[in-house]
Amino acid sequence: MKILTTLAERDYFLGLAALLNSVVAQGTHIDKVIVGYREALPDWLPPLQNSQHGKSFSTPSGLQVELVELNGSLHMVHEKPKWFLHVTETLAPDASEYYFFDSDIVVNSRMSFYGEWARQGIALCGDVNFHFHRYHPIRKQWAAIARAQGREVVNELDEYYNSGFLGWTRETKQFIHDWNDAFAMLSPHSGDMNQFRVFDRTAVVLSTNQDSLNLAAMITEQPISPIGPEAMGFIYGLRLMHHPIGPKPWTRNFIPEFFAGRPPREADLIFWQHVNGSELQPVSAGKVQWMEAQLKMLRFGGRFYKSI
Known part of the structure; x- marks a missing residue:
């Protein structure tokens, strides 16, 4: 076993x-x-x-x-x-x-x-x-x-x-x-x-x-x-898993943090893509869809926007 x-x-x-x-x-x-x-x-x-x-x-x-x-x-x-x-x-x-x-x-x-x-x-x-x-x-x-x-x-x-x-x-x-x-x-x-x-x-x-x-x-x-x-997933390479350091993906307020210069991490997006799945679905489907769309948009924006 x-x-x-x-x-x-x-x-x-x-x-x-x-x-x-x-x-x-x-x-x-x-x-x-x-x-x-x-x-x-x-x-x-x-x-x-x-x-x-x-x-x-x-x-x-x-x-x-x-x-x-x-x-x-x-x-x-x-x-x-x-x-x-x-x-x-x-x-x-x-x-x-x-x-x-x-x-x-x-x-x-x-x-x-x-x-x-x-x-x-x-x-x-x-x-x-x-x-x-x-x-x-x-x-x-x-x-x-x-x-x-x-x-x-x-x-x-x-x-x-x-x-x-x-x-x-x-x-x-x-x-x-x-x-x-x-x-x-x-x-x-x-x-x-x-x-x-x-x-x-x-x-x-x-x-x-x-x-x-x-x-x-x-x-x-x-x-x-x-x-x-x-x-x-701390550096590029053989990313066997994603382990978010610091604030956890379900606790972050992504839009204010984005404008404070802290865009979403890849680990945040990966979490919201898996929190609902084949085995467990703890979050409403609507919230998951909104979070995924929000994070993809903010991660894209993070390529261009940097706080001073």
């Missing part, structure tokens, strides 16, 4: 809809989706049934989706390592492949490629701030913290990875334990983990979940298989 997992709360369920619609449009590959959620479920979901670990529904294509209430009070991003361990060891211990996508991502490429990728090693995507030298003073401090806990650096890395996507297999699931270990090492240096981040990059920890992912990549003995920031 191949598992896709994600985390969602509040309006991020709109992102979940776009993610699932894009996954099925790209050939599915996976057998089941496990969603860790907090707070109320949206009323536009299909009828729910009780499941072994929570609630579930099936999409029109037959994709099984299980909704499992998240047990944790940290900012959602910092729940990732613990959640992945729960998925791997408790919710789906017999799965052969696991994929995590942030619930604001839209998949642009065939899903079967993700299987080919994860079978080469832990599938990682470069962050927007990709270059992070092995001798960077912050990375050297991470290494010292790890050594103090009895862990040595196995991989000398010059890249920094984004925690919005991860792929692993039954054979490489030890990496999830390594990430949880790294998270425990860095969390005392993080500040308030009810916040996305507290400090800036001059601190030992900028964002615990993502810095600990990168420390895990340094100390793990599992093979890793990274692709650069082009994988998430």
Whole structure:
């Protein structure tokens, strides 16, 4: 069994809809989706049934989706390592492949490629701030913290990875334990983990979940298989997915932002093209048509208009 997992709360369920619609449009590959959620479920979901670990529904294509209430009070991003361990060891211990996508991502490429990728090693995507030298003073401090806990650096890395996507297999699931270990090492240096981040990059920890992912990549003995920031659409190249940084596409007020010099991003348009699809339709068809037309017009205008 191949598992896709994600985390969602509040309006991020709109992102979940776009993610699932894009996954099925790209050939599915996976057998089941496990969603860790907090707070109320949206009323536009299909009828729910009780499941072994929570609630579930099936999409029109037959994709099984299980909704499992998240047990944790940290900012959602910092729940990732613990959640992945729960998925791997408790919710789906017999799965052969696991994929995590942030619930604001839209998949642009065939899903079967993700299987080919994860079978080469832990599938990682470069962050927007990709270059992070092995001798960077912050990375050297991470290494010292790890050594103090009895862990040595196995991989000398010059890249920094984004925690919005991860792929692993039954054979490489030890990496999830390594990430949880790294998270425990860095969390005392993080500040308030009810916040996305507290400090800036001059601190030992900028964002615990993502810095600990990168420390895990340094100390793990599992093979890793990274692709650069082009994988998430941060730069041109092999755009396997679109991952919008900053304001999410469903929160932006595009016309005022356009005149303030911030035209819509490609990721904004891609989201509105997938928020309604074959599996889920959380938004009225009229609104989707208007948003698509608006974004195409503003993106065209952005070629000529620049704020001063």
